[in-house]
Amino acid sequence: MSGLPANRRILLLHNDPIEIERLTIGLNRSGFSVIAADAGRLAMHELVHDPPCLVLAAEGTNGRSADTLARELRTDPFLGRLPLIILVRDIRVNDLDWATLGIDDYIAVPYRPEEVPQRVRLCLSRLERSLDANPLTRLPGNSTILHETTARIESGAPFALAYLDIDNFKSFNDRYGYARGDEVLVVTCRILTTVVSELAGTDGFVGHVGGDDFVFMSVPTTIEVICQTLIKRFDLVIPDFYDPEDRAKGFIDSVDRRGNHERFPIMSLSIAVVTNEHRTISHPGDVSKIASELKKLAKSQPGSVYVKDNRKTETEDPASDSHAA
Incomplete structure (x- = not known):
C-alpha cells in the first residue's frame, strides 16, 4: 500500500510569496500539486470541484494565530474534513495547547526543505491507516486486507489465509444487546492477535472485515496450530459472556431472521483456511x-470448526479437511 491517496493536491494557506514559492517547489518535486491562497481569498467552488487531500497552513496567515487558524479551518464545513498541518515558529511550539488545537501535525519554522513533503506523506499515510482501521478493534480493514492478500499472492511464497466467523453472534446481540456484543468482538480480537503473534510472529497478519468477520494470515506450516489454539481459547472464555441460566442450558431462546423462535447454541467459531500449498492462487478473488x-x-x-483447503482441483470434495479442536 502506497500510503498516499490518488489525489495529491495540497491547499497551502500562507501570506509570504517567497515562502509560498519555496514550499510549492519542494512539494512539486515530491509529486504534489499546490493550490496557494490565503484564508481570505479561497475560491471554494474550485476546491469543491477538485478538492485537495490536505491543508498546509502557516500561523500568521491573515494575521491569525495558530489557535484561531486551526479553529476556523476545523469549523469550516468543507475544509474541516481535511487533514491539517500547521507551520508554526519554533519559539511558539511550547506555547500552544496541542491537545485542544485539533490539528493532525505541525512543522516548526525554520524547517529543512525536505521535511515538509516528508511530514505531508506521513500525515496522509497515517490518515489512510486510521480510516481503514475498524473503529472498535482498531484492526486493519478491507483495504489493508486486500493489499496484504495481493502482496502474498504476488510474492509467490507459500501462504495461508483464514476467514474467521463467530457463529450465533446475531442471536447473542439480540438477546444481550450491542454493548455486550462489542465486548465479544473485542475479546475475539485480543485472542486472535495474541495467538497469531505468539505462533506466527512477523509472518502473521490480522484484519477485521467487519462485524463478526475476521481474517488472519501466516505461513502454511503454522496455520493449523493457530486455528486449534484459537478455538480452544475462544471456547474456554466465551461461555462467561452468557447469563448463568443460559450458560447452564447451553443455548439461548431467540428469534431468527424470519421471525421464528429458535434455540441458538453458545457462540462458536467457523474458520475457513485457504492456502496455495497445493494449487496456484493468482488473484484475491480466488481466495474469496x-x-x-x-x-x-x-x-x-x-x-467450533476449522476447514483447510487441501484440494489440488476444484472438483475434489473438501469435506475431509474439517477439524474441531
Missing part, C-alpha cells in the same frame, strides 16, 4: 471464492 465454499462447510457442523 474458495473461502466461501469452505465457510459453508464449517458452518454446517456443530461447535
